[in-house]
Amino acid sequence: MTRRVGAANASVAAEYGVPCLADADLVLEQSRGRLQLRDTRPGAPGPIWADFPAPASDRRLRAGRGLLLARACGVRKGRPLPCVLDATAGLGHDAWALAGLGCLVTAVERDPVVSALLRDGLARARAEAPDTAARLELVHDDAVRVMTPGRFWDVVYLDPMFPDVGATALPGKEMQYFRALLPHARDDAGLLDRARACATGRVVVKRARLAPPLDPRRDADVTFEGKSVRFDVYLA
Numbered sequence: 001m002t003r004r005v006g007a008a009n010a011s012v013a014a015e016y017g018v019p020c021l022a023d024a025d026l027v028l029e030q031s032r033g034r035l036q037l038r039d040t041r042p043g044a045p046g047p048i049w050a051d052f053p054a055p056a057s058d059r060r061l062r063a064g065r066g067l068l069l070a071r072a073c074g075v076r077k078g079r080p081l082p083c084v085l086d087a088t089a090g091l092g093h094d095a096w097a098l099a100g101l102g103c104l105v106t107a108v109e110r111d112p113v114v115s116a117l118l119r120d121g122l123a124r125a126r127a128e129a130p131d132t133a134a135r136l137e138l139v140h141d142d143a144v145r146v147m148t149p150g151r152f153w154d155v156v157y158l159d160p161m162f163p164d165v166g167a168t169a170l171p172g173k174e175m176q177y178f179r180a181l182l183p184h185a186r187d188d189a190g191l192l193d194r195a196r197a198c199a200t201g202r203v204v205v206k207r208a209r210l211a212p213p214l215d216p217r218r219d220a221d222v223t224f225e226g227k228s229v230r231f232d233v234y235l236a
């Protein structure tokens, strides 16, 4: 079912290019010094926003190069840090973790509301973690349009939405919002092919641990398996 999504007032609408709606199911609003998305329906979970913690307080960054995501992306001691295209940025948890490890990250998000949350989160993070923030570039577009022939990154990272997969790496509340916000999100078959054409080192695909591979035509070259997710790595 399609949810009505809109900005709470004209200034939020103008700044983020989202329509102003008085009776939105999901409302984009400024609150407590941040931009947040709030589900107005009875019984809905509390709001979500992009939260980029300072490196020192981020459990994932403390895990450093041992982080499964980092290993899947080939971040290793003694090796140059890869430039990464995160083609499905979402709320930027993975992009921020990679930027925190020193990678230069371009994070692409096509949904205007998610993209607005990301922009606001990064603006706030610049004060707390300027070095990490400087390594993260946000692009609001469809990644298929960004991965044009002749553009290259060491690593292209994909964590797309799969409506029927069940388990996911996102926390429960965020996933509820994503399902409501992006109800028709589906696998874009072109994404992996484009990623392969643009990755000079590897394509890394995050999947629910028991989900089928994104590409039934080819097995991953390497898989890094965690408790609830796995990373399928396709070497270039």
Ligand SMILES: C[S@@+](CC[C@H](N)C(=O)[O-])C[C@H]1O[C@@H](n2cnc3c(N)ncnc32)[C@H](O)[C@@H]1O
Pocket: 087, 088, 089, 090, 091, 092, 093, 094, 095, 108, 109, 110, 111, 114, 141, 142, 143, 144, 159, 160, 161, 170, 182, 188, 191
């Ligand atoms: C599961 S979330 C990603 C979560 C993210 N890895 C994180 O750490 O927060 C998937 C996101 O990818 C976005 N997305 C899916 N296909 C896309 C595409 N072709 N271009 C850009 N963004 C896309 C969706 O809008 C959604 O926000």
